[in-house]
Amino acid sequence: MADHIVSAPNPAVQAATLVLVRDGPGGLETLMVVRHHEIDFARGAAVFPGGKVAAADRDERLRRHLRSSVTLDGDDAALRIAAVREAFEESGLLLARRHGRLLDADALSELWRRWHERTAASAEAFVDMVHAESLELALDLLHPFAHWVTPEVSPKRFDTYFYIAAAPPGQVASHDGREAVDSFWVNPRDALRDCEDGRRVIIFPTLCNLALLGTSPDADAAIAAARARAVRRIQPTLGRHGDGRHIPVLPADSGYPPLSSALMNLVAR
Numbered sequence: 679m680a681d682h683i684v685s686a687p688n689p690a691v692q693a694a695t696l697v698l699v700r701d702g703p704g705g706l707e708t709l710m711v712v713r714h715h716e717i718d719f720a721r722g723a724a725v726f727p728g729g730k731v732a733a734a735d736r737d738e739r740l741r742r743h744l745r746s747s748v749t750l751d752g753d754d755a756a757l758r759i760a761a762v763r764e765a766f767e768e769s770g771l772l773l774a775r776r777h778g779r780l781l782d783a784d785a786l787s788e789l790w791r792r793w794h795e796r797t798a799a800s801a802e803a804f805v806d807m808v809h810a811e812s813l814e815l816a817l818d819l820l821h822p823f824a825h826w827v828t829p830e831v832s833p834k835r836f837d838t839y840f841y842i843a844a845a846p847p848g849q850v851a852s853h854d855g856r857e858a859v860d861s862f863w864v865n866p867r868d869a870l871r872d873c874e875d876g877r878r879v880i881i882f883p884t885l886c887n888l889a890l891l892g893t894s895p896d897a898d899a900a901i902a903a904a905r906a907r908a909v910r911r912i913q914p915t916l917g918r919h920g921d922g923r924h925i926p927v928l929p930a931d932s933g934y935p936p937l938s939s940a941l942m943n944l945v946a947r
Contacts, residue, residue: 687830690837692753694761695728697823697887698771699897700845704865706896708888709851711768712860723879724862724869726887727765728838732801735759740815743808748818757839758817763804767797769861770852773843775814783848790852819843823904824890826883827913829926840887842904844897866892874940882914882926882945889935907933919946 698709710724735756744750750758766772770790774781781789789811796803808815820841828835851861864872866888872878873885880888894900910933914926923946928934937945 688833688835690827690835692731692757693729693836693838694731694757694764695726695838695840696761696765696773696820697726697840697842697891698765698769698845699842699891699900700863701897702863702865704868706891706894706900707863707865708869708891709769709771709845709861709863710869712862723881723884725881725884726840727768727771728761728840729764729768730836731756731760732763734801734805735763737802737805739805739809743813743815745814745816745818750817755817758820758841759815761820761839761841762815762817763797763801766804767794770794771846771849773816773819773846774808775816776812778814780816780846781813781849783850786846786849816843821901821904822909824887825909825911826887827911829914829916831916838883842891842901844901870938870941873944874938885937885941885945886928886934889937890933893935919943921946923947 700707709727711727712724713722736752740759741755744755762773770786772781772786772789776785789807793803793807797807807813820843822839823842824840826836826838826840828837851863869878869880869888870885870892873880891900894903912928912932912934914928916924917927919925919942925942925946
């Protein structure tokens with residue numbers, strides 16, 4: 679009898695996500711974008727801005743556009759650069775300084791007008807923009823928030839690092855219309871209710887990180903909580919829902935608040 683062959687899981691692609699936060703009339707708000715329904719991952723879902731790490735995110739020229747006090751290893755720097763780059767591409771917000779000050783709305787609008795078509799087409803153009811515009815990437819404002827790896831049974835897998843940062847004051851979001859077809863600020867708890875009520879599609883990792891974010895009352899508290907928390911690698915396994923469908927299961931000591939039964943019913947497959 680032939681031996682049973684177990685195929686190796688697909689490798690997880692390195693990715694980065696930026697959780698931008700601010701204070702709104704009702705307290706903490708976070709920026710979310712809605713994925714285009716024709717892209718190959720999380721289509722039509724509301725997510726935090728982010729995407730795959732590109733080779734250009736490791737371009738040595740970018741090292742000259744960081745504060746001298748910023749000391750990051752190669753992977754951490756590339757991940758943070760990817761998070762900043764993807765946020766600019768998908769939402770129009772840019773964590774960068776010129777002459778020591780974060781870009782204001784006017785400076786950002788001019789950058790978006792001149793560069794967004796090119797930066798949306800290639801990660802290399804983002805490097806060109808940073809260099810040509812004498813920008814300083816504000817990687818020092820990013821703080822680790824979470825680290826998630828897609829389960830091994832999934833055909834498309836990501837090794838995703840989440841970073842949290844305060845939204846640059848005065849900047850206005852402007853989604854790209856390609857990967858992201860909408861952008862909005864929302865209280866994390868309201869986003870969870872929107873998903874429960876069928877007004878938004880949100881995937882499981884985003885739901886969990888919204889629930890974690892929602893334990894903080896305002897932006898400063900959310901960033902302080904992230905800085906105080908040890909970030910651990912989260913890789914869900916598969917369990918069984920009451921009706922026999924599969925559901926993602928987190929480690930018992932993951933530190934994440936439980937999702938409601940209504941949300942778990944939505945993510946069951």
